[in-house]
Amino acid sequence: MINVNNIYKKFGSLNVLNGVSCTIEKGEKVVIVGPSGGGKSTFLRCINLLETPTYGEVWLDDKILTPIDPYLHPEIIMASKTFKKMFEEKKGSADEQTLTQNIIAEIKEKDLLNERHEGAEYKKLIKAKYAENQIDINKAREKMGMVFQHFNLFNNMNVLDNMIFAPIKLKKMTKEEAIKKAHALLERVGLVDKENVYPSTLSGGQKQRIAIVRALMMNPEVILFDEPTSALDPEMVGEVLSVIKDLANEGMTMVVVTHEMNFAKEVATRVIFMDEGKIKEEAPPEQFFTNPNHPRLKEFLSKVL
Amino acid sequence: MLNLMSSFIDKVVRIFTDFEILQMIATGLKQTLVISTGAALLGLVLGMIVAMVKIAPKSKIMIVPKAICGVYTTIVRGTPMALQLFIMAFVVFAIRGFPQIIVAIIAFGINSGAYVSESIRAGLLSVDKGQTEAGRALGLKSSQTLFNIVVPQAMKTMVPTVGNEFIALIKETSIVGMIGMYDLTQVSKILAGSKYFASYLVPTTVIALFYLAIVYLITLVIKLLERRLRASDKR
Numbered sequence: 001m002i003n004v005n006n007i008y009k010k011f012g013s014l015n016v017l018n019g020v021s022c023t024i025e026k027g028e029k030v031v032i033v034g035p036s037g038g039g040k041s042t043f044l045r046c047i048n049l050l051e052t053p054t055y056g057e058v059w060l061d062d063k064i065l066t067p068i069d070p071y072l073h074p075e076i077i078m079a080s081k082t083f084k085k086m087f088e089e090k091k092g093s094a095d096e097q098t099l100t101q102n103i104i105a106e107i108k109e110k111d112l113l114n115e116r117h118e119g120a121e122y123k124k125l126i127k128a129k130y131a132e133n134q135i136d137i138n139k140a141r142e143k144m145g146m147v148f149q150h151f152n153l154f155n156n157m158n159v160l161d162n163m164i165f166a167p168i169k170l171k172k173m174t175k176e177e178a179i180k181k182a183h184a185l186l187e188r189v190g191l192v193d194k195e196n197v198y199p200s201t202l203s204g205g206q207k208q209r210i211a212i213v214r215a216l217m218m219n220p221e222v223i224l225f226d227e228p229t230s231a232l233d234p235e236m237v238g239e240v241l242s243v244i245k246d247l248a249n250e251g252m253t254m255v256v257v258t259h260e261m262n263f264a265k266e267v268a269t270r271v272i273f274m275d276e277g278k279i280k281e282e283a284p285p286e287q288f289f290t291n292p293n294h295p296r297l298k299e300f301l302s303k304v305l
Numbered sequence: 306m307l308n309l310m311s312s313f314i315d316k317v318v319r320i321f322t323d324f325e326i327l328q329m330i331a332t333g334l335k336q337t338l339v340i341s342t343g344a345a346l347l348g349l350v351l352g353m354i355v356a357m358v359k360i361a362p363k364s365k366i367m368i369v370p371k372a373i374c375g376v377y378t379t380i381v382r383g384t385p386m387a388l389q390l391f392i393m394a395f396v397v398f399a400i401r402g403f404p405q406i407i408v409a410i411i412a413f414g415i416n417s418g419a420y421v422s423e424s425i426r427a428g429l430l431s432v433d434k435g436q437t438e439a440g441r442a443l444g445l446k447s448s449q450t451l452f453n454i455v456v457p458q459a460m461k462t463m464v465p466t467v468g469n470e471f472i473a474l475i476k477e478t479s480i481v482g483m484i485g486m487y488d489l490t491q492v493s494k495i496l497a498g499s500k501y502f503a504s505y506l507v508p509t510t511v512i513a514l515f516y517l518a519i520v521y522l523i524t525l526v527i528k529l530l531e532r533r534l535r536a537s538d539k540r
Contacts (some may be wrong), residue, residue, distance in 0.1 A: 152439035
């Protein structure tokens with residue numbers, strides 16, 4: 001469902017993501033763990049483009065959310081002037097197929113493509129590929145709910161308006177339908193009596209539960225959780241995690257960045273270890289926690305478990 | 306001493322009973338209010354536009370507008386108001402018969418816009434980035450997020466500072482006499498020079514009270530507005 005292809009993210013001279021690729025299928029519960037500053041949150045935020053990856057592509061089903069990254073498409077590289085020039089120069093040194101592959105590899109490695117000088121054919125190909133697959137980012141985000149570490153409830157709206165504002169504004173449902181759905185969801189998380197209060201009056205755990213049902217109002221196909229319990233008092237962690245677990249049991253696709261290892265063990269279908277902007281290990285939870293391979297992961301687990 | 310007091314009171318009473326003097330004050334008051342209101346509205350519009358341009362993300366199309374807005378605030382905030390008024394009156398609009406009141410409104414409006422834009426910008430930046438992110442993550446467009454989520458929250462910080470700016474503006478208009486216009490401050494000057502008063506004491510005191518009353522009224526309105534905006538903060 002989500003396909004992240006070789007994304008890099010640079011903040012100035014700081015490389016936060018260094019080539020992350022990951023496919024998330026429908027129904028999967030992917031939990032991402034790792035040390036702080038390892039790129040977990042940035043990776044999650046790249047999925048719904050709250051951060052734009054510097055290179056690489058993000059696909060949702062068969063639609064691309066980022067611009068086309070020419071390096072990921074051999075046919076686009078082959079249309080470039082750089083490729084054609086190199087091909088002419090080296091012609092005859094090997095058979096055509098290996099030569100092509102070698103040149104493509106070299107171009108990728110040395111970052112030789114220069115948008116401006118690659119000619120009309122190259123540009124046309126990128127344009128066509130993008131036009132064929134692109135989707136309005138706002139439409140795509142409707143399908144991807146997001147829950148933040150700091151809840152980010154709209155402070156100028158009461159709980160009910162927080163929930164119904166986006167679905168009504170985006171014409172997903174009528175006001176009556178939205179209110180009905182909101183009531184059902186509030187009941188589910190045990191906060192019906194809070195519908196008319198403002199976020200400032202709620203506890204952290206209550207805020208996060210509202211934030212989760214606010215995301216659910218849009219009927220998303222996947223929910224991205226960015227450290228949903230990290231800003232909570234310890235006694236409130238449980239109530240939020242149980243809501244997330246319920247959602248997982250219902251078959252919601254989710255990607256969760258968290259420090260809660262027990263949650264990962266219980267809920268995940270796959271656990272990813274990220275460090276230094278890369279996926280260092282990726283395995284089902286049983287294997288991940290009992291039989292880790294990567295030395296950095298072993299060290300990490302020995303500290304947190 | 307008693308004599309002085311009674312003469313002071315006599316003169317104050319004279320100001321409020323003499324029809325001609327009252328008419329003078331009314332004309333001056335009207336002028337002051339028209340210039341202030343017009344300039345405040347123009348300043349608000351200018352300020353909003355400039356603030357929007359300044360907070361817009363950097364992109365190729367925004368380079369020129371951003372540069373223009375930067376130069377605008379720098380020049381306006383870096384030069385005296387009186388000089389700006391002179392330039393407007395005697396250089397830009399040095400046209401025979403061009404209504405002075407329009408000149409004044411434009412001059413003060415442009416000046417006010419620069420300060421208001423900074424207040425609005427500060428207000429918009431004071432809203433946590435997470436609010437925008439939450440809106441965008443739900444699929445709302447950036448304009449929908451800005452006007453429905455960020456601006457209502459920014460109002461809380463914007464109203465007191467923009468209000469302050471308007472208060473300052475009203476008092477600043479007292480320099481229009483320098484281009485020969487006739488506002489409240491000018492009235493006090495003319496009265497002071499008249500045969501009957503022959504002193505600045507009474508006319509300036511009374512006119513000062515007029516300014517004070519206007520400013521006090523505006524302060525009340527700002528406070529009321531603030532209280533309404535803070536409704537969502539109640540615990």
